[in-house]
Amino acid sequence: MAAITLNALAHTYTDNPTKPEDYAIREMTHVWEQGGAFALLGPSGCGKSTLLNIISGLLKPSNGEVLFDGKRVNELKPEERNIAQVFQFPVVYDTMTVFDNLAFPLRNIGVPEYKVKSKVYEVAEILELSDQLKRKAKGLSADQKQKVSMGRGLVRDNVSAILFDEPLTVIDPQLKWKLRRKLKQIHEQFNITMVYVTHDQLEASTFADKIAVMYNGQIVQFGTPRELFENPAHTFVGYFIGSPGMNFFDAKLTAKGEKDALMFGEHEISVSDAMLARLKAMDAKKITLGIRPEFVHVWEGKNNDAFSVAVDYVEDLGTYKILSFIFNGQLMKARLSEDQKVPSGQIYVSFPEQWTKVYVDEYLVDLTDHTVEGDTAKEIDHAN
Numbered sequence: 336m337a338a339i340t341l342n343a344l345a346h347t348y349t350d351n352p353t354k355p356e357d358y359a360i361r362e363m364t365h366v367w368e369q370g371g372a373f374a375l376l377g378p379s380g381c382g383k384s385t386l387l388n389i390i391s392g393l394l395k396p397s398n399g400e401v402l403f404d405g406k407r408v409n410e411l412k413p414e415e416r417n418i419a420q421v422f423q424f425p426v427v428y429d430t431m432t433v434f435d436n437l438a439f440p441l442r443n444i445g446v447p448e449y450k451v452k453s454k455v456y457e458v459a460e461i462l463e464l465s466d467q468l469k470r471k472a473k474g475l476s477a478d479q480k481q482k483v484s485m486g487r488g489l490v491r492d493n494v495s496a497i498l499f500d501e502p503l504t505v506i507d508p509q510l511k512w513k514l515r516r517k518l519k520q521i522h523e524q525f526n527i528t529m530v531y532v533t534h535d536q537l538e539a540s541t542f543a544d545k546i547a548v549m550y551n552g553q554i555v556q557f558g559t560p561r562e563l564f565e566n567p568a569h570t571f572v573g574y575f576i577g578s579p580g581m582n583f584f585d586a587k588l589t590a591k592g593e594k595d596a597l598m599f600g601e602h603e604i605s606v607s608d609a610m611l612a613r614l615k616a617m618d619a620k621k622i623t624l625g626i627r628p629e630f631v632h633v634w635e636g637k638n639n640d641a642f643s644v645a646v647d648y649v650e651d652l653g654t655y656k657i658l659s660f661i662f663n664g665q666l667m668k669a670r671l672s673e674d675q676k677v678p679s680g681q682i683y684v685s686f687p688e689q690w691t692k693v694y695v696d697e698y699l700v701d702l703t704d705h706t707v708e709g710d711t712a713k714e715i716d717h718a719n
Protein backbone atom coordinates (compact mmCIF):
# COMPACT_ATOMS: atom_id res chain seq x y z
CA MET A 336 0.00 0.00 0.00
CA ALA A 337 1.34 3.37 -0.88
CA ALA A 338 0.66 7.05 -1.23
CA ILE A 339 1.13 8.01 -4.87
CA THR A 340 2.56 11.44 -5.58
CA LEU A 341 2.71 13.00 -9.01
CA ASN A 342 5.27 15.75 -8.88
CA ALA A 343 5.28 18.40 -11.64
CA LEU A 344 4.18 15.65 -13.99
CA ALA A 345 3.52 16.29 -17.67
CA HIS A 346 3.25 14.15 -20.75
CA THR A 347 3.21 14.75 -24.46
CA TYR A 348 2.97 12.29 -27.32
CA THR A 349 4.53 14.79 -29.75
CA ASP A 350 8.28 15.18 -30.29
CA ASN A 351 8.39 18.96 -30.28
CA PRO A 352 5.61 20.34 -28.06
CA THR A 353 5.19 24.08 -28.39
CA LYS A 354 1.83 24.84 -26.76
CA PRO A 355 -0.25 23.57 -23.80
CA GLU A 356 -2.58 21.67 -26.18
CA ASP A 357 0.37 19.50 -27.26
CA TYR A 358 0.30 17.90 -23.81
CA ALA A 359 -1.99 14.98 -22.96
CA ILE A 360 -1.10 15.71 -19.31
CA ARG A 361 -0.42 19.35 -18.52
CA GLU A 362 1.92 19.98 -15.62
CA MET A 363 0.28 18.76 -12.43
CA THR A 364 1.20 18.02 -8.85
CA HIS A 365 -1.19 15.70 -7.12
CA VAL A 366 -1.25 13.24 -4.22
CA TRP A 367 -3.38 10.10 -3.92
CA GLU A 368 -3.22 9.43 -0.19
CA GLN A 369 -2.43 5.95 1.07
CA GLY A 370 -5.45 3.67 1.44
CA GLY A 371 -7.99 5.96 -0.22
CA ALA A 372 -10.68 5.02 -2.74
CA PHE A 373 -10.37 7.56 -5.53
CA ALA A 374 -11.97 8.14 -8.89
CA LEU A 375 -10.43 9.87 -11.86
CA LEU A 376 -13.40 11.27 -13.75
CA GLY A 377 -13.44 13.04 -17.08
CA PRO A 378 -14.64 12.93 -20.68
CA SER A 379 -13.07 10.86 -23.42
CA GLY A 380 -9.62 12.07 -24.40
CA CYS A 381 -8.93 14.18 -21.29
CA GLY A 382 -5.88 12.08 -20.36
CA LYS A 383 -7.17 9.54 -17.82
CA SER A 384 -5.58 6.44 -19.35
CA THR A 385 -2.34 8.31 -19.99
CA LEU A 386 -2.16 9.24 -16.31
CA LEU A 387 -2.93 5.70 -15.15
CA ASN A 388 -0.32 4.22 -17.49
CA ILE A 389 2.28 6.65 -16.14
CA ILE A 390 1.51 5.55 -12.57
CA SER A 391 1.73 1.86 -13.44
CA GLY A 392 4.92 2.35 -15.45
CA LEU A 393 3.55 1.35 -18.84
CA LEU A 394 4.35 4.88 -20.00
CA LYS A 395 7.35 7.06 -19.16
CA PRO A 396 6.33 10.68 -18.45
CA SER A 397 7.92 13.46 -20.51
CA ASN A 398 8.46 15.54 -17.38
CA GLY A 399 8.23 15.21 -13.62
CA GLU A 400 8.26 12.39 -11.12
CA VAL A 401 6.08 9.60 -9.81
CA LEU A 402 6.72 8.78 -6.13
CA PHE A 403 5.40 5.85 -4.10
CA ASP A 404 5.57 6.65 -0.41
CA GLY A 405 7.99 9.44 -1.22
CA LYS A 406 10.35 7.26 -3.28
CA ARG A 407 10.87 8.01 -6.96
CA VAL A 408 9.75 5.11 -9.15
CA ASN A 409 10.26 6.63 -12.64
CA GLU A 410 13.06 4.18 -13.38
CA LEU A 411 11.18 1.09 -12.13
CA LYS A 412 9.55 -1.26 -14.63
CA PRO A 413 5.80 -1.96 -14.24
CA GLU A 414 6.45 -5.37 -12.63
CA GLU A 415 8.79 -3.77 -10.11
CA ARG A 416 6.18 -1.26 -8.99
CA ASN A 417 3.75 -3.75 -7.44
CA ILE A 418 0.80 -2.08 -9.05
CA ALA A 419 -2.21 -4.10 -10.14
CA GLN A 420 -4.05 -2.73 -13.14
CA VAL A 421 -7.51 -3.84 -14.23
CA PHE A 422 -8.39 -2.82 -17.77
CA GLN A 423 -11.66 -2.26 -19.66
CA PHE A 424 -11.47 -5.72 -21.14
CA PRO A 425 -10.70 -8.72 -18.94
CA VAL A 426 -7.15 -10.03 -19.14
CA VAL A 427 -7.44 -13.76 -18.44
CA TYR A 428 -5.81 -16.87 -19.83
CA ASP A 429 -8.70 -18.68 -21.50
CA THR A 430 -7.09 -22.12 -21.47
CA MET A 431 -6.32 -22.00 -17.73
CA THR A 432 -8.78 -22.72 -14.95
CA VAL A 433 -10.05 -19.87 -12.79
CA PHE A 434 -7.84 -21.20 -9.98
CA ASP A 435 -4.71 -21.12 -12.15
CA ASN A 436 -5.57 -17.64 -13.43
CA LEU A 437 -5.82 -16.34 -9.87
CA ALA A 438 -2.70 -18.22 -8.81
CA PHE A 439 -0.64 -16.93 -11.74
CA PRO A 440 0.70 -13.67 -10.23
CA LEU A 441 1.72 -15.54 -7.05
CA ARG A 442 3.38 -18.50 -8.78
CA ASN A 443 5.18 -15.96 -10.96
CA ILE A 444 7.02 -14.60 -7.94
CA GLY A 445 7.66 -18.01 -6.39
CA VAL A 446 5.11 -18.00 -3.58
CA PRO A 447 4.93 -21.51 -1.97
CA GLU A 448 1.97 -23.55 -3.19
CA TYR A 449 0.24 -23.81 0.23
CA LYS A 450 0.15 -20.00 0.43
CA VAL A 451 -1.04 -19.75 -3.17
CA LYS A 452 -3.93 -22.03 -2.33
CA SER A 453 -5.07 -20.16 0.76
CA LYS A 454 -4.81 -16.76 -0.94
CA VAL A 455 -6.69 -17.92 -4.06
CA TYR A 456 -9.47 -19.40 -1.90
CA GLU A 457 -9.71 -16.18 0.12
CA VAL A 458 -9.97 -13.93 -2.96
CA ALA A 459 -12.35 -16.32 -4.77
CA GLU A 460 -14.62 -16.23 -1.73
CA ILE A 461 -14.73 -12.43 -1.72
CA LEU A 462 -15.47 -12.28 -5.44
CA GLU A 463 -18.02 -15.12 -5.26
CA LEU A 464 -15.95 -17.25 -7.61
CA SER A 465 -15.41 -20.22 -5.23
CA ASP A 466 -17.65 -22.56 -7.19
CA GLN A 467 -15.97 -21.61 -10.48
CA LEU A 468 -12.37 -22.39 -9.53
CA LYS A 469 -12.13 -25.62 -11.51
CA ARG A 470 -13.72 -24.22 -14.65
CA LYS A 471 -11.71 -23.13 -17.65
CA ALA A 472 -11.82 -19.33 -17.99
CA LYS A 473 -12.91 -19.70 -21.60
CA GLY A 474 -16.48 -20.62 -20.62
CA LEU A 475 -17.02 -17.71 -18.25
CA SER A 476 -19.34 -14.77 -18.89
CA ALA A 477 -17.82 -11.29 -19.39
CA ASP A 478 -18.52 -10.18 -15.84
CA GLN A 479 -17.08 -13.38 -14.37
CA LYS A 480 -13.96 -12.90 -16.47
CA GLN A 481 -13.67 -9.34 -15.22
CA LYS A 482 -13.97 -10.62 -11.66
CA VAL A 483 -11.07 -12.98 -12.36
CA SER A 484 -9.08 -9.99 -13.70
CA MET A 485 -9.80 -8.11 -10.49
CA GLY A 486 -8.92 -11.19 -8.44
CA ARG A 487 -5.53 -11.37 -10.09
CA GLY A 488 -4.91 -7.85 -8.85
CA LEU A 489 -5.97 -8.73 -5.33
CA VAL A 490 -4.07 -11.96 -4.65
CA ARG A 491 -0.71 -10.34 -4.01
CA ASP A 492 -0.30 -9.05 -0.47
CA ASN A 493 2.21 -6.41 -1.35
CA VAL A 494 0.42 -4.40 -4.03
CA SER A 495 1.05 -0.68 -3.69
CA ALA A 496 -2.22 0.21 -5.37
CA ILE A 497 -4.88 -1.10 -7.71
CA LEU A 498 -5.69 0.96 -10.78
CA PHE A 499 -9.00 0.34 -12.54
CA ASP A 500 -9.38 1.66 -16.08
CA GLU A 501 -13.15 1.72 -16.80
CA PRO A 502 -13.43 -1.86 -15.48
CA LEU A 503 -17.21 -2.14 -15.82
CA THR A 504 -17.49 -1.23 -19.52
CA VAL A 505 -18.20 -4.79 -20.62
CA ILE A 506 -20.47 -5.63 -17.69
CA ASP A 507 -24.25 -5.86 -18.04
CA PRO A 508 -26.01 -2.84 -16.45
CA GLN A 509 -27.81 -4.97 -13.84
CA LEU A 510 -24.50 -6.50 -12.71
CA LYS A 511 -22.61 -3.23 -12.63
CA TRP A 512 -23.97 -2.09 -9.30
CA LYS A 513 -23.14 -5.50 -7.80
CA LEU A 514 -19.52 -5.39 -8.89
CA ARG A 515 -19.20 -1.78 -7.82
CA ARG A 516 -20.41 -2.72 -4.36
CA LYS A 517 -17.96 -5.59 -4.34
CA LEU A 518 -15.10 -3.23 -5.14
CA LYS A 519 -16.15 -0.95 -2.32
CA GLN A 520 -16.25 -3.93 0.05
CA ILE A 521 -12.81 -5.04 -1.12
CA HIS A 522 -11.48 -1.57 -0.48
CA GLU A 523 -12.84 -1.57 3.05
CA GLN A 524 -11.42 -5.03 3.71
CA PHE A 525 -7.93 -4.54 2.26
CA ASN A 526 -7.39 -0.82 2.75
CA ILE A 527 -5.50 -0.62 -0.55
CA THR A 528 -5.06 2.64 -2.43
CA MET A 529 -7.44 2.37 -5.36
CA VAL A 530 -7.77 4.68 -8.34
CA TYR A 531 -10.82 4.10 -10.50
CA VAL A 532 -10.98 5.70 -13.93
CA THR A 533 -14.38 6.45 -15.40
CA HIS A 534 -16.29 8.97 -17.47
CA ASP A 535 -19.48 8.19 -15.54
CA GLN A 536 -20.23 10.49 -12.58
CA LEU A 537 -22.53 7.96 -10.94
CA GLU A 538 -19.85 5.28 -11.06
CA ALA A 539 -17.29 7.72 -9.66
CA SER A 540 -19.44 8.90 -6.77
CA THR A 541 -20.64 5.45 -5.73
CA PHE A 542 -17.10 4.08 -5.64
CA ALA A 543 -14.91 6.93 -4.46
CA ASP A 544 -14.48 8.94 -1.29
CA LYS A 545 -12.77 11.61 -3.35
CA ILE A 546 -12.97 12.33 -7.05
CA ALA A 547 -10.38 14.02 -9.26
CA VAL A 548 -12.12 15.70 -12.17
CA MET A 549 -9.92 15.83 -15.23
CA TYR A 550 -10.33 18.20 -18.14
CA ASN A 551 -7.92 18.93 -20.98
CA GLY A 552 -5.03 17.10 -19.31
CA GLN A 553 -5.46 18.81 -15.96
CA ILE A 554 -7.05 17.89 -12.65
CA VAL A 555 -9.37 20.85 -12.20
CA GLN A 556 -10.81 19.74 -8.85
CA PHE A 557 -10.15 17.03 -6.28
CA GLY A 558 -12.92 16.68 -3.73
CA THR A 559 -15.76 14.66 -2.27
CA PRO A 560 -18.84 14.15 -4.46
CA ARG A 561 -20.59 16.74 -2.31
CA GLU A 562 -17.83 19.34 -2.72
CA LEU A 563 -17.92 18.86 -6.49
CA PHE A 564 -21.66 19.36 -6.48
CA GLU A 565 -21.90 22.28 -4.07
CA ASN A 566 -18.73 24.16 -4.87
CA PRO A 567 -17.43 23.40 -8.36
CA ALA A 568 -13.93 24.87 -8.59
CA HIS A 569 -14.06 25.13 -12.38
CA THR A 570 -16.92 25.70 -14.81
CA PHE A 571 -16.20 22.29 -16.34
CA VAL A 572 -16.95 20.61 -12.99
CA GLY A 573 -20.24 22.49 -12.78
CA TYR A 574 -21.14 21.41 -16.28
CA PHE A 575 -19.96 17.79 -16.04
CA ILE A 576 -21.27 16.91 -12.56
CA GLY A 577 -25.01 16.97 -11.96
CA SER A 578 -27.93 16.19 -14.19
CA PRO A 579 -28.58 18.56 -15.78
CA GLY A 580 -25.36 20.50 -15.16
CA MET A 581 -25.01 24.01 -13.79
CA ASN A 582 -26.61 27.03 -15.48
CA PHE A 583 -23.95 29.48 -16.63
CA PHE A 584 -24.27 33.07 -17.78
CA ASP A 585 -21.79 35.85 -18.43
CA ALA A 586 -21.88 38.90 -16.19
CA LYS A 587 -20.26 42.33 -16.15
CA LEU A 588 -19.05 44.40 -13.25
CA THR A 589 -20.58 47.84 -13.76
CA ALA A 590 -20.61 51.05 -11.74
CA LYS A 591 -24.08 51.70 -10.40
CA GLY A 592 -24.24 55.02 -8.57
CA GLU A 593 -21.69 54.92 -5.76
CA LYS A 594 -21.35 51.17 -5.86
CA ASP A 595 -20.43 48.40 -8.27
CA ALA A 596 -22.96 45.83 -9.38
CA LEU A 597 -22.79 42.53 -11.21
CA MET A 598 -25.07 42.72 -14.22
CA PHE A 599 -26.55 40.11 -16.53
CA GLY A 600 -27.90 42.34 -19.26
CA GLU A 601 -30.23 44.75 -17.47
CA HIS A 602 -30.54 42.53 -14.43
CA GLU A 603 -28.51 42.96 -11.28
CA ILE A 604 -27.40 39.63 -9.78
CA SER A 605 -26.95 39.67 -6.06
CA VAL A 606 -23.49 38.76 -4.73
CA SER A 607 -21.77 39.87 -1.54
CA ASP A 608 -19.93 43.20 -1.23
CA ALA A 609 -16.77 41.21 -0.55
CA MET A 610 -17.21 39.45 -3.90
CA LEU A 611 -17.74 42.75 -5.72
CA ALA A 612 -14.59 44.13 -4.11
CA ARG A 613 -12.63 41.01 -5.07
CA LEU A 614 -13.76 41.15 -8.68
CA LYS A 615 -12.82 44.80 -8.89
CA ALA A 616 -9.40 44.14 -7.38
CA MET A 617 -8.84 41.30 -9.86
CA ASP A 618 -9.81 43.58 -12.74
CA ALA A 619 -11.72 40.54 -13.96
CA LYS A 620 -12.53 40.54 -17.66
CA LYS A 621 -14.36 37.25 -18.17
CA ILE A 622 -16.87 36.76 -15.37
CA THR A 623 -19.22 33.78 -15.50
CA LEU A 624 -21.94 33.08 -12.98
CA GLY A 625 -23.08 29.55 -12.25
CA ILE A 626 -26.07 28.20 -10.39
CA ARG A 627 -27.25 24.63 -10.19
CA PRO A 628 -30.83 23.89 -11.31
CA GLU A 629 -31.44 22.47 -7.81
CA PHE A 630 -30.74 25.86 -6.22
CA VAL A 631 -32.77 28.12 -8.51
CA HIS A 632 -35.74 29.30 -6.46
CA VAL A 633 -39.02 29.14 -8.36
CA TRP A 634 -41.72 31.29 -6.77
CA GLU A 635 -45.34 30.22 -6.91
CA GLY A 636 -46.70 33.75 -7.07
CA LYS A 637 -45.53 37.23 -8.03
CA ASN A 638 -42.41 38.33 -6.23
CA ASN A 639 -40.97 41.76 -6.86
CA ASP A 640 -37.49 40.81 -5.64
CA ALA A 641 -37.29 37.94 -8.10
CA PHE A 642 -36.76 37.99 -11.85
CA SER A 643 -39.70 37.63 -14.17
CA VAL A 644 -38.91 34.89 -16.71
CA ALA A 645 -40.80 32.91 -19.35
CA VAL A 646 -41.42 29.18 -19.00
CA ASP A 647 -40.17 27.34 -22.06
CA TYR A 648 -41.06 23.73 -21.22
CA VAL A 649 -41.27 21.26 -18.35
CA GLU A 650 -39.75 17.80 -18.50
CA ASP A 651 -41.21 15.15 -16.20
CA LEU A 652 -38.52 12.77 -14.95
CA GLY A 653 -40.65 10.71 -12.60
CA THR A 654 -39.69 11.78 -9.09
CA TYR A 655 -38.87 15.34 -10.14
CA LYS A 656 -39.37 17.78 -13.01
CA ILE A 657 -36.97 20.00 -14.90
CA LEU A 658 -38.31 23.42 -15.73
CA SER A 659 -36.66 25.24 -18.65
CA PHE A 660 -37.08 28.98 -18.72
CA ILE A 661 -35.79 31.95 -20.68
CA PHE A 662 -34.01 34.65 -18.74
CA ASN A 663 -32.52 37.60 -20.61
CA GLY A 664 -32.70 35.60 -23.84
CA GLN A 665 -30.88 32.60 -22.37
CA LEU A 666 -32.26 29.13 -21.69
CA MET A 667 -31.82 28.00 -18.07
CA LYS A 668 -33.06 25.15 -15.95
CA ALA A 669 -34.55 24.72 -12.50
CA ARG A 670 -35.35 21.48 -10.73
CA LEU A 671 -38.84 21.19 -9.30
CA SER A 672 -39.62 18.76 -6.54
CA GLU A 673 -42.39 16.20 -6.97
CA ASP A 674 -44.90 18.16 -4.95
CA GLN A 675 -44.09 21.57 -6.47
CA LYS A 676 -46.80 23.13 -8.64
CA VAL A 677 -45.88 23.08 -12.33
CA PRO A 678 -45.72 26.71 -13.46
CA SER A 679 -46.51 28.08 -16.90
CA GLY A 680 -46.33 31.41 -18.74
CA GLN A 681 -44.50 34.24 -17.02
CA ILE A 682 -43.06 33.20 -13.64
CA TYR A 683 -40.62 34.43 -11.00
CA VAL A 684 -37.23 32.95 -10.14
CA SER A 685 -34.39 34.04 -7.88
CA PHE A 686 -30.81 32.93 -7.38
CA PRO A 687 -29.84 32.60 -3.68
CA GLU A 688 -26.53 34.40 -3.11
CA GLN A 689 -25.01 31.39 -1.34
CA TRP A 690 -25.48 29.21 -4.43
CA THR A 691 -24.57 31.75 -7.07
CA LYS A 692 -20.98 30.86 -7.90
CA VAL A 693 -18.66 33.34 -9.53
CA TYR A 694 -15.99 32.26 -12.02
CA VAL A 695 -13.21 34.31 -13.53
CA ASP A 696 -11.54 32.79 -16.58
CA GLU A 697 -13.44 29.55 -15.75
CA TYR A 698 -12.03 29.21 -12.18
CA LEU A 699 -14.10 29.72 -9.04
CA VAL A 700 -13.56 32.87 -7.03
CA ASP A 701 -13.74 31.39 -3.57
CA LEU A 702 -13.92 33.81 -0.67
CA THR A 703 -14.26 31.14 2.00
CA ASP A 704 -11.22 30.30 4.02
CA HIS A 705 -11.15 26.55 3.54
CA THR A 706 -8.01 24.87 2.34
CA VAL A 707 -8.35 23.33 -1.09
CA GLU A 708 -5.97 20.57 -1.99
CA GLY A 709 -3.41 20.05 -4.67
CA ASP A 710 -3.63 21.72 -8.02
CA THR A 711 -7.00 23.24 -7.36
CA ALA A 712 -5.62 25.37 -4.56
CA LYS A 713 -2.91 26.66 -6.81
CA GLU A 714 -5.31 27.40 -9.59
CA ILE A 715 -7.77 29.16 -7.35
CA ASP A 716 -4.92 31.21 -5.93
CA HIS A 717 -3.92 32.01 -9.44
CA ALA A 718 -7.47 33.04 -10.31
CA ASN A 719 -7.59 35.19 -7.22
Ligand SMILES: Nc1ncnc2c1ncn2[C@@H]1O[C@H](COP(=O)(O)OP(=O)(O)OP(=O)(O)O)[C@@H](O)[C@H]1O
Nearest residue numbers: 348349359377378379380381382383384385386534
Ligand atom coordinates in the same frame (compact mmCIF):
# COMPACT_ATOMS: atom_id res chain seq x y z
N1 LIG B 1 -0.33 6.49 -28.06
C1 LIG B 1 -0.77 7.71 -28.32
N2 LIG B 1 -0.19 8.48 -29.26
C2 LIG B 1 -0.62 9.74 -29.52
N3 LIG B 1 -1.61 10.34 -28.85
C3 LIG B 1 -2.22 9.64 -27.88
C4 LIG B 1 -1.85 8.30 -27.57
N4 LIG B 1 -2.64 7.86 -26.55
C5 LIG B 1 -3.46 8.89 -26.27
N5 LIG B 1 -3.23 9.94 -27.05
C6 LIG B 1 -3.90 11.26 -27.00
O1 LIG B 1 -3.74 11.79 -25.70
C7 LIG B 1 -4.94 12.40 -25.23
C8 LIG B 1 -5.41 11.72 -23.94
O2 LIG B 1 -5.79 10.37 -24.24
P1 LIG B 1 -6.21 9.31 -23.13
O3 LIG B 1 -6.44 8.01 -23.79
O4 LIG B 1 -5.21 9.35 -22.02
O5 LIG B 1 -7.59 9.92 -22.63
P2 LIG B 1 -8.77 9.23 -21.83
O6 LIG B 1 -9.31 10.28 -20.95
O7 LIG B 1 -8.29 7.98 -21.19
O8 LIG B 1 -9.81 8.90 -22.99
P3 LIG B 1 -10.74 7.60 -23.17
O9 LIG B 1 -11.75 7.65 -22.06
O10 LIG B 1 -11.35 7.83 -24.53
O11 LIG B 1 -9.82 6.42 -23.11
C9 LIG B 1 -5.94 12.28 -26.38
O12 LIG B 1 -5.89 13.48 -27.11
C10 LIG B 1 -5.41 11.13 -27.20
O13 LIG B 1 -5.75 11.28 -28.56
